[in-house]
Amino acid sequence: MQPKVELNFRHTYLRCFLISAVVPILAIFVILSLYYDREAVSFSREVLAGAMDAGENALETSFAEIEQISFTPYLYKEVSQTMTYMKNGFLRPGVEGYGYLDLASLESNYTMLFTKMLHSSQQKVQAISFYPFGAALGDCYAIERDTAGLSRTQVSAAEVDRLYGYTVPHGSAPAFLSLDGDEPHQTYSLLRTIKDYDSGKELGILRIDTSLSSLAPCLVGMQVTENSALMLCDSQGQIVYCDGTVKPGLMEQAQGGADEGVLGSQRYTFQRRSPGSTGWTLFHAASVSDIRLSNAGATFLIFAVTLLAFLAAFILYRAQSANMISSIESILYAIRQLQEGNLSYVCAVKDKKELLMIADTLNKTGKKLDDLIRTEAEARTSQSKAEYLALQSQINPHFLYNTLNGFIALNRLGEKQLLETSIIQLTKLFRYICSNSDVSTPAREFDFATQYLELQKLRFEERITYTVVVGEGTGDLPVPKLVIQPIVENCIVHGMEEDDEPIEIILRSYVKKSGEGQAALILEVVDTGVGFDTAKLRDSPRVGLNNVTQRLNLFREGSHYEVSSTPGRGTTARIIIPLESARQ
Numbered sequence: 001m002q003p004k005v006e007l008n009f010r011h012t013y014l015r016c017f018l019i020s021a022v023v024p025i026l027a028i029f030v031i032l033s034l035y036y037d038r039e040a041v042s043f044s045r046e047v048l049a050g051a052m053d054a055g056e057n058a059l060e061t062s063f064a065e066i067e068q069i070s071f072t073p074y075l076y077k078e079v080s081q082t083m084t085y086m087k088n089g090f091l092r093p094g095v096e097g098y099g100y101l102d103l104a105s106l107e108s109n110y111t112m113l114f115t116k117m118l119h120s121s122q123q124k125v126q127a128i129s130f131y132p133f134g135a136a137l138g139d140c141y142a143i144e145r146d147t148a149g150l151s152r153t154q155v156s157a158a159e160v161d162r163l164y165g166y167t168v169p170h171g172s173a174p175a176f177l178s179l180d181g182d183e184p185h186q187t188y189s190l191l192r193t194i195k196d197y198d199s200g201k202e203l204g205i206l207r208i209d210t211s212l213s214s215l216a217p218c219l220v221g222m223q224v225t226e227n228s229a230l231m232l233c234d235s236q237g238q239i240v241y242c243d244g245t246v247k248p249g250l251m252e253q254a255q256g257g258a259d260e261g262v263l264g265s266q267r268y269t270f271q272r273r274s275p276g277s278t279g280w281t282l283f284h285a286a287s288v289s290d291i292r293l294s295n296a297g298a299t300f301l302i303f304a305v306t307l308l309a310f311l312a313a314f315i316l317y318r319a320q321s322a323n324m325i326s327s328i329e330s331i332l333y334a335i336r337q338l339q340e341g342n343l344s345y346v347c348a349v350k351d352k353k354e355l356l357m358i359a360d361t362l363n364k365t366g367k368k369l370d371d372l373i374r375t376e377a378e379a380r381t382s383q384s385k386a387e388y389l390a391l392q393s394q395i396n397p398h399f400l401y402n403t404l405n406g407f408i409a410l411n412r413l414g415e416k417q418l419l420e421t422s423i424i425q426l427t428k429l430f431r432y433i434c435s436n437s438d439v440s441t442p443a444r445e446f447d448f449a450t451q452y453l454e455l456q457k458l459r460f461e462e463r464i465t466y467t468v469v470v471g472e473g474t475g476d477l478p479v480p481k482l483v484i485q486p487i488v489e490n491c492i493v494h495g496m497e498e499d500d501e502p503i504e505i506i507l508r509s510y511v512k513k514s515g516e517g518q519a520a521l522i523l524e525v526v527d528t529g530v531g532f533d534t535a536k537l538r539d540s541p542r543v544g545l546n547n548v549t550q551r552l553n554l555f556r557e558g559s560h561y562e563v564s565s566t567p568g569r570g571t572t573a574r575i576i577i578p579l580e581s582a583r584q
Contacts, residue, residue: 021313029306033299037292044223044291045269048284051221052273055282058218059232059275062123063190066208067174069117069125070192073206082110083194083203086141087132091152111150114143124211126187130194131160132204163205167193176278177234179209185240187211212241219243219282225294227266227287235279244285254283261285334363344370410459418458425455433482439555442509442523443475445484449507452485456492463502464492471510477521479577480555483548487525487573495529495571504528511579523575531567552577 073080085091090103114128129142137160140153166175174192178185190208195201215232219241224230229244231251239246253261254270261268266287273282292299334347346363410419432448440448446468453466488505496503506526513519552559558578565571 017314017317021317022310025306025310025313029302032302032306036298036302040298041269041288041291044286045271048222048271048286051223052271052282052284055219055222056273056275059215059280059282062215062218063176063276063278063280065121065123066125066176066190066210069121069128069208070174070190070206072113072117073194073203074197076113077197078106078109079113080194080197080203082106083130083132084196086130086139087134087136087203089135089139091141092136092139093152107150111143115148118143118145122214124214125208126211127207127209129207129209130204131155131163131207133160133202160205163191163207164193167191167205173277175235176280177236178212178238178240179207185212185238188215188234188240215241222284223286225287225290227290228268229283229285231283231285233281233283250285251283254285255281338365338369422455422458425451425458429455438481439478440481441476442479442521443470445479445481445523446470446507446509448482449484449488452488453505460492460496463496463500464505465502466505466507469506469508471508474509474511474521477577477579479521479523479575480548480551483551483575484523484525486548487575490573491525491527491529491571494532495527497530519579521577521579523577525573526570528570531565531570533567534563534565548575 073083082091085101085103085106090101091107118125118128125145127142127144129140131140138154138157140155142151142153143149144151163179166177169175172193172195174190176188176190178187179189187209189210190206192206194203194206196203219230219232222230222243224244227245229242229246229250231239231246231254232241233255234240237255239251247263250261250263250268253263253268254272259270261270266289268285268287271284271286274280275282330347334345337345344367407419407422410422429448429451432444432451450466450468453464457464484507488507491503491505504527506524508524508526510522510524511519512522549561552561552575556577560576562574562576563571
């Protein structure tokens, strides 16, 4: 399975899809939901407004029918006459001397007329009562639905005054209000001051009590939800009819005249109507949350359609993008392989013409780069090896020149036996020099230096002493060939004094770690010779040491040569070769 590249194009492409498709779909869902919610609330208000208008008209019709009954004294003269006699006290029991007035016939006609109206009315009139003023103040003549005939009861003058007080603000118009002291209210009443048609004097108060249940049909069609309320208030502001729950403070907000209000966590919309000139008010407080809840099905439908649109878009995205994303990821992975140096990687993509062209171009570019780098690497390797061998070959004549000079000196001194031994020793040295390998080890380098020192001891005898120390684990490590002998040769040529003072040479190898944990092989040559001023070393044309420095640079990156010396005390030379990143 192809590894995932760090820059996952699949996720990038998916983000583009989410931004370009999902975000607009969600935005449409939110906008549609908000729009439908607003339209639903507005539509509910319009529907409710129509129901309130219908309820208002129905209430006006009901009140008009009751008001029509209150016009009876002005439409029927015998009723007006009977009320006049009631005011004068003629209809009180035991009153005599008025037989010529035919009071019984008047009372019978009065009773029959109001009884007929009481039972024929569609408003469920419960009783029709008259409270006369004047001599009969305190009398109450009533015709009730459940009893027959005209009954007379006695009430207090204060009660009559109270009823009269309700009618005063309305003048000759009727007053509609609830006189039922108990809650919930069962009836509502019409109060009207009756005047004599001819003289205009006030005769008394006509009271028509009607069951509130007759108003219920007027209020059908008005939706009342769990948190909503429908209220009907009389001219005194009392709630005479209520459907729903009237929370504390809701009535005050509804009566305040605002179209909307907030009570706790609920937001309400208010509608009010005033049927006719009765002074009554019909209130409806609709809970916005209930309206939204009732339209939850439509919101869910919008959500379902939005979800289906998203799923359809995602399926199309997956179908169209699968091959493209796989091909682009392959191209991105191939680019990463090129960045990491794997120029031989071949990019394979699926059947997308444009992407196939890109992959083919990428493969060709990688192959060309790989060929160029291989050619360049081979050229550099060949050049470095040639330079290394050339530098190494410089050691041979230089070494031979110095050795032959020593042989000439032996010959002039007549030391033929010593000269012969030296030549034999030289042949052993040449066997090492002429070996094909250009890489050696510290053990073999020190052995070659020891043979060279033995050759020099034939000439200088006891003036030269030496010590060889091969550190543990360092004897077989790779080092450049012929790097120790030129340094040892310098110890003899430049370190020995002309007054036959002896010199000691110490050869040792060891591994040393730096503070960063980097390990390096140290080849050290120490002599007790005359020493020199190291400041003059840069200007000294010493072929052997310069050759060693250049070959160290070519052998392994970071390899170098150090020398420290004190005049009269000797010289220390160190070759430092890192144990990692060897040059090939």
